[in-house]
Amino acid sequence: MFNTKIGGIGYYVPETVMTNDDLTEYMDTSDEWIRERTGIQERRYATKHKETTTTLAARAAEKAIADAGINKEDIDFIIFATLSPDYFFPGSGVLLQRELGITNTEIGALDIRNQCSGFIYGLSIADQFVKTGMYKNVLLVGSEMHSMGLDFDTRGRNVTVIFGDGAGAVICQPTEENGKGVLTTHLHSNGTCAEELAMIIPGSHGGYHLGTEQFGFPEDDKPGGIYITQKMLDDHMIYPNMNGPLVFKWAVQKFPAVIQEALKKTGYESTDIDMLIPHQANLRISQFVQKVLKLSDDQVFNNIQKYGNTTAASIPIALCEARDLGKVKEGDLVCLAAFGSGFTWGSALIRW
Secondary structure, three states, rough: OOOEEEEEEEEEOOOOEEEHHHOOOOOOHHHHHHHHHHHEEEEEEEOOOOHHHHHHHHHHHHHHHHHHHHOHHOOOEEEEOOOOOOOOOHHHHHHHHHHHHHHHHEEEEEEEEOOOHHHHHHHHHHHHHHOOOOOOEEEEEEOOHHHHOOOHHHHHHHHHEEEEEEEEEEEEEEOOOOOEEEEEEEEOHHHHHHHHHHHOOOOOOOOOOOOOOOOOOOOOOOOOOOOHHHHHHOOOOOOOEEOHHHHHHHHHHHHHHHHHHHHHHOOOOOOOOOOEEOOOOOOOHHHHHHHHHHHOOEEEEEEEEEEEHHHHHHHHHHHHHHHHOOOOOOOOOOEEEEEEEEOOEEEEEOOO
């Protein structure tokens, strides 16, 4: 069996910068309020009607392909992680294939719906494909265009101020170099609190789990139905919701635990980590995890200050930026970890 290395990496963030002060035009908030709670100073927004989750992904993928020194025709499988796909269906994987102009090869495309943990889940899947020899160049992308689905009003500020748009991509390839590449991955979930960080509408649940009255569904038993009612629109139910304190409580428990799980599996200690790149959910969460693991500032990379939370894209964006800045070097022990909606969480340990 082969090991899986990251042979190429790239990221793309839109040109439009939305600062905390800019958000005060739409909601009752302040730069101080946002920084204190999240550490975020600004985020990027894609151009409405001209960019999509898929087009952002394509720009990142093109950079990763070039960085790997291969042609787009060499890609033999696509894994696409996002919570903000272009369409309800089909998934964005096939749209990315089309956007890249590689439909003639008719390769497989897989969509991952694990939100903030999507990239880690995708990396674990790519690792299985590569190390068994099934594929040689797996394109793994995390991409998000949150700005099209946020509530730009004071009622939605707790969620809206956090999220930004962007994409990151890697090329997963086989390596026979002993001890190099992906050493281990660990994936977990617990659906007990699924609705505490979720976008419930639109959906096909018909009120199941939550009761039907609040959604305004017609009182009939005829086949068929509707995803969105007037009541949902009137009550602003079409936006994401988050129980921030609960998410924080879970995250600060699961982040360190899943990192320690990876270290224990490989026989390393936290002091052996050269670079920890956590999902950029909230700077306060990252700082808490850093403290628990007793890591120095040089051992943790954060860029949420510039980009906000880009969900599935945050880890590959941060990984690429860290590499470009010389903070991730050949031979380094790199740990990736995420926690998010579902709840899902995971980690990966890589010898770069």
